Amino acid sequence: MIKTVDLKKTFVGRGQTVHAVDGVTAHIKEGEVVVIIGPSGSGKSTYLRCLNGLETLTSGHIHVDGVDLADRKTDLNKVRREVGMVFQQFNLFPHKTVLENLVLAQTVVRKRSQAEAEIKGRELLKKVGIPEKEKEYPIRLSGGQQQRVAIARALAMDPKVMLFDEPTSALDPEMVGEVLEVMKQLAREGMTMVVVTHEMGFAREVADRVLFMDFGKLVEEGTPEHFFNEPKEERAKLFLRQVL
Amino acid sequence: MNTELKNWLWRSLTLLILFSMGAGLWVATKKIDYTWRWNRVPQYFVYHNEDIKTVPFDGRVTTIDKIGETSKITILSENDELQSFIVDVGTERVVVDEDLFAGDSIGSTFSWRVGPLLHGLWVTLWLSAASSVIGLIIGLVTGLCRVSNNITLRQLSVFYIEIIRGTPLLVQIFIFYFFLGTVLDISRIVAGISALAIFAGAYVAEIIRAGIQSIPKGQMEAARSLGMNVPQAMVYIILPQAFKRTLPPLAGQFISLIKDSSLVSVIAITDLTKSGREVITSTFATFEIWFIVALLYLLLTSVLSQVIAWVERRLAVSD
Numbered sequence: 001m002i003k004t005v006d007l008k009k010t011f012v013g014r015g016q017t018v019h020a021v022d023g024v025t026a027h028i029k030e031g032e033v034v035v036i037i038g039p040s041g042s043g044k045s046t047y048l049r050c051l052n053g054l055e056t057l058t059s060g061h062i063h064v065d066g067v068d069l070a071d072r073k074t075d076l077n078k079v080r081r082e083v084g085m086v087f088q089q090f091n092l093f094p095h096k097t098v099l100e101n102l103v104l105a106q107t108v109v110r111k112r113s114q115a116e117a118e119i120k121g122r123e124l125l126k127k128v129g130i131p132e133k134e135k136e137y138p139i140r141l142s143g144g145q146q147q148r149v150a151i152a153r154a155l156a157m158d159p160k161v162m163l164f165d166e167p168t169s170a171l172d173p174e175m176v177g178e179v180l181e182v183m184k185q186l187a188r189e190g191m192t193m194v195v196v197t198h199e200m201g202f203a204r205e206v207a208d209r210v211l212f213m214d215f216g217k218l219v220e221e222g223t224p225e226h227f228f229n230e231p232k233e234e235r236a237k238l239f240l241r242q243v244l
Numbered sequence: 245m246n247t248e249l250k251n252w253l254w255r256s257l258t259l260l261i262l263f264s265m266g267a268g269l270w271v272a273t274k275k276i277d278y279t280w281r282w283n284r285v286p287q288y289f290v291y292h293n294e295d296i297k298t299v300p301f302d303g304r305v306t307t308i309d310k311i312g313e314t315s316k317i318t319i320l321s322e323n324d325e326l327q328s329f330i331v332d333v334g335t336e337r338v339v340v341d342e343d344l345f346a347g348d349s350i351g352s353t354f355s356w357r358v359g360p361l362l363h364g365l366w367v368t369l370w371l372s373a374a375s376s377v378i379g380l381i382i383g384l385v386t387g388l389c390r391v392s393n394n395i396t397l398r399q400l401s402v403f404y405i406e407i408i409r410g411t412p413l414l415v416q417i418f419i420f421y422f423f424l425g426t427v428l429d430i431s432r433i434v435a436g437i438s439a440l441a442i443f444a445g446a447y448v449a450e451i452i453r454a455g456i457q458s459i460p461k462g463q464m465e466a467a468r469s470l471g472m473n474v475p476q477a478m479v480y481i482i483l484p485q486a487f488k489r490t491l492p493p494l495a496g497q498f499i500s501l502i503k504d505s506s507l508v509s510v511i512a513i514t515d516l517t518k519s520g521r522e523v524i525t526s527t528f529a530t531f532e533i534w535f536i537v538a539l540l541y542l543l544l545t546s547v548l549s550q551v552i553a554w555v556e557r558r559l560a561v562s563d
Contacts, residue, residue: 052469081471091466095484095562104480105470137562150466157470 001161001192002028002051007060009046009216020046022216023060028161033193035203035224038213039239044196047213048163051194052083065160081109084154088166090146092138098125098149099134102156110157117156124152128182144175148182155186162186164195200243204228212236273531281529285536288359288523296352297329305342305350317350361533364519365540371433371515372502372544375440379501380494382441383448388478390453401449408446414507416443421511436508444501451493455486488559495552499545506541516540 009021020043028034036044049055051062053069053076062069064079093101102121106112112120125131128148130141138146147167154162164183168176180202187193187206197203203210203224210227212220212235220227220236228244231237273280303321310316315336318328331351338350358366386404389397408416420439421432430438459482467477509518520537524530 054465054469077468077471077473080469083469085466085469087462087466089460089462091460091462093463093466093481093485095488097562105467105472108476108480109471139563153470 001030001032001065002194003061003063004047004051005061005063007047007050007062008058009043009050009055010058019043019216021050021057024213024216024218026211026218026221028192028194030160030192031190032208033187033191033195033206034209034211035207036194036196036211036213037198037200037203037227037239038219042213043216044211044213045165046216048165048194048196051161051163052080052085054085077109081105081157082160084157084159084162086147086150086154086162086164086167088169090138090143090150090170092146092150092153094138097135097137098130098141101138101149102153105153106156120156121152124155125149127155127185128152129178142175143171144178147171147175147179151179151182151186161192161194164193164197166196166198168197168199198243200228212239214239278531280532281527282532284527284529285361285532288361288527288533290356290362291359293355293357294352295355296349297331298347298349299329299344301346303344305338305340305344308336308338308340314353315351319344319350360514360519360523361516361536361540364514364516365544367514367519368502368505368516368541369544371437371440371508371513372498372505375437375444375505376498376501378437378441379444379448382445383452386445386449387452387456390449391456405446405449408443413439413443413504414510417507417511432511432513436505436511436513440501440505440508443504444497447497447500448494451490451497452486454493455490456482458489459485488556491552491556491559495549498552499548502544502548503541 004024004026007021007024008019011018011020022043024043024047026034036048038044046055050057050069051064057070060070064083067074067079069076069079092098093104096104099118099121102124103114103117106117106120107114110117122131122134125134128151130145130148133141133145133149138149141149151162151167167183168179171179176199180199183193183195183202184206195202195207205224207224210222210224211218212227212231212233214235220231220233227236228240231240299319301321301323303319305317306320306326307318308315309318310333313333314330315333316328316330317336317338318326320326329350330353332353335351335353338344338348344350386401389401390405392398417436417439420435424430424438425432425435463481463485464477467481468474472480505515506517509515509521512518514522516537520533524533527533
């Protein structure tokens with residue numbers, strides 16, 4: 001589904017060069033749930049943002065469903081509608097109601113009719129458990145509800161892959177559960193997911209595979225059982241000792 | 245002391261200060277021996293115009309019939325042709341069988357006409373409205389160029405903004421009228437409106453740019469990650485939010501524009517200011533007319549700020 005080959009992303013600024021992503025080669029198969037773990041500044045968010053072209057890559061290749069993002073002829077907008085993204089800060093559109101948030105891209109990008117898009121939007125709101133909030137503006141929702149709307153908004157485009165960039169990091173602790181529950185349900189339905197998170201419980205329970213990144217490099221990868229119980233790399237062991 | 249009473253005391257103090265300032269002005273004008281003639285002012289808003297009717301030929305009055313509020317005077321000419329004239333009742337200056345010579349007045353009609361002040365107000369209103377709309381369009385386009393990734397667009401917009409903001413509007417109006425007006429053969433009205441619109445556009449562009457840049461980056465990223473292209477994201481996501489935030493400074497800009505439009509009177513456009521000057525030359529009521537002109541500008545600007553405040557309240561539903 002997604003294949004990255006020797007992916008590099010370098011930020012240059014103020015005379016400094018930062019190798020945020022430094023040669024990551026990974027393959028995410030269809031229906032797989034991949035969780036990316038690593039200390040902050042390890043480049044995991046940057047890697048994720050490269051996968052739907054929010055960051056332009058410095059070198060290497062990303063193939064999303066067979067399309068190479070590094071190819072200049074690739075229409076990124078076409079790729080992005082197949083790749084849903086959920087952000088740490090939700091990024092709901094504050095001037096639109098919850099339902100409008102879900103409907104807008106469907107009508108503008110997918111060219112669905114208003115009625116069709118509204119049916120789809122209501123269906124998804126029911127799925128994430130807040131059908132009664134469709135007429136509210138995002139500001140009136142709690143963080144957990146906002147993030148669930150954001151997930152529904154991404155799902156409304158019928159994406160083939162969902163990317164989650166620390167979806168629970170900006171939430172109050174009591175709201176983390178409701179968002180993770182929605183994500184677990186998605187995983188059970190067979191959605192291909194790439195999740196950057198600090199929720200070790202979620203990784204252990206839901207992930208098919210765990211990628212551990214540090215200093216822009218892919219340090220260790222394997223099943224959750226392998227990663228949490230018998231990591232090979234010293235850096236991974238150290239990280240696990242600190243977070244668990 | 246309870247706060248309610250306290251507030252009233254402060255309000256009374258405000259009134260007292262305003263009142264004593266007014267009284268001071270009144271005493272000051274008394275000292276310079278100026279005769280206020282407010283009664284001369286209303287006729288320059290609307291006036292009752294008398295249109296005197298004259299006979300174009302020699303002849304004799306045959307009949308005078310009253311029809312409602314008007315009189316129909318029928319006159320037989322020397323060539324035996326009958327012709328009728330309509331005048332207002334009570335203004336007839338002829339009687340039946342009277343002999344008339346060409347050019348004699350027989351009566352008059354009255355009608356209400358728009359005076360120079362009202363006409364000037366209208367010119368100022370549509371002049372500012374036209375240049376606001378054009379200025380908003382110019383500003384929007386320039387503001388978008390200003391935040392674009394294209395270096396040429398960015399540099400051109402900065403060039404335009406710096407030139408316009410760095411030179412006085414009065415000088416720009418002169419250049420538009422005397423230089424561009426001659427070179428491109430445009431009328432004074434077109435020159436005036438373009439000068440005002442291009443002047444406002446530069447300020448609007450900076451306001452729009454600030455508005456766009458104040459929207460969190462995540463909004464653009466969310467829109468792009470849903471598959472929208474940049475123009476779609478701008479139209480549906482960024483600009484509506486930016487518009488809401490820029491309303492207060494935009495309102496200030498357009499209020500300024502209404503006031504700045506008084507400068508076009510220097511290229512002989514008969515706006516409110518020039519009308520005021522013209523009225524003063526015929527009445528010598530200098531003080532009264534300038535106060536009235538100021539009040540009329542205040543009327544226009546306060547209506548505009550009320551309208552904008554109403555739009556702001558409407559847009560506040562998502563806050």
